[in-house]
C-alpha cells in the first residue's frame with residue numbers, strides 16, 4: 339500500500355524544520371546506505387547524533403503521534419529515529435535500490451527495527467525545486483510522488499524505489515522506517531480499509547449502533563490475531 343498522509347507537520351513546524359536545516363552541517367548520505375545502495379546514492383544527510391537531528395526527530399515523532407491516519411495505516415511497533423536529507427547541486431539523486439531489511443538504532447545496545455514500511459516526509463514546497471520525485475515501483479506500475487511540504491508518503495519497505503535528480507533548487511525531506519505490529523502488507527491494508535470504513539459508519543450510524551459495535555469487535559479480533567506486540 340502506498341498512502342499519502344496530509345499535514346503530518348503544520349506549516350509552522352515545516353518552517354521551523356527548514357530554518358534548522360538551512361544552517362545545519364550536512365554530511366555524505368552514504369553513511370547509512372548498504373554496500374549496494376551506496377553506489378546509487380548521491381545526496382547529503384544530517385549527522386544522526388547532531389543536536390539539530392535530535393530536535394527535528396522529536397518534531398517529526400510528535401507529528402506522527404497526533405496523526406490518527408498514520409497510526410491506523412502503519413500500526414507502528416517501533417519507529418526508526420527519523421533521518422533528514424537534502425538533494426540538490428552536485429549531490430542530487432538516489433538511483434534504484436531496496437532499503438536494508440533490518441536497521442540498527444544508533445546509540446542503543448543493538449536495538450533493531452525491521453523495515454516493514456518506508457516513509458518520506460517532504461519539507462520543501464514542490465514549486466521550489468525541479469525533479470526530486472520519489473519513484474516507487476509496485477505491481478500497479480511506477481508511482482511518482484512529490485508532495486506539499488508537511489505531507490508524508492508511506493510505502494512498503496519491500497519496494498524498489500529511487501529519487502530522481504534535482505535539477506533546480508533543493509529538496510529537503512525526512513525519511514525513516516516503521517516496524518509494524520502487523521508484518522504483512524496485505525493484512526495491514528485490510529485492517530486499514532476496515533478501520534477507515536468503520537470511522538465513516540460511526541459517523542452515519544452512531545457509536546451505539548449494533549452493527550458498529552459488532553464490526554469494531556471484528557476489527558479488534560483481527561488485530562489480536564495478526565498483531566505482534
Ligand code: NI
Nearest residue numbers: 435436437499
Ligand atoms: Ni531508500
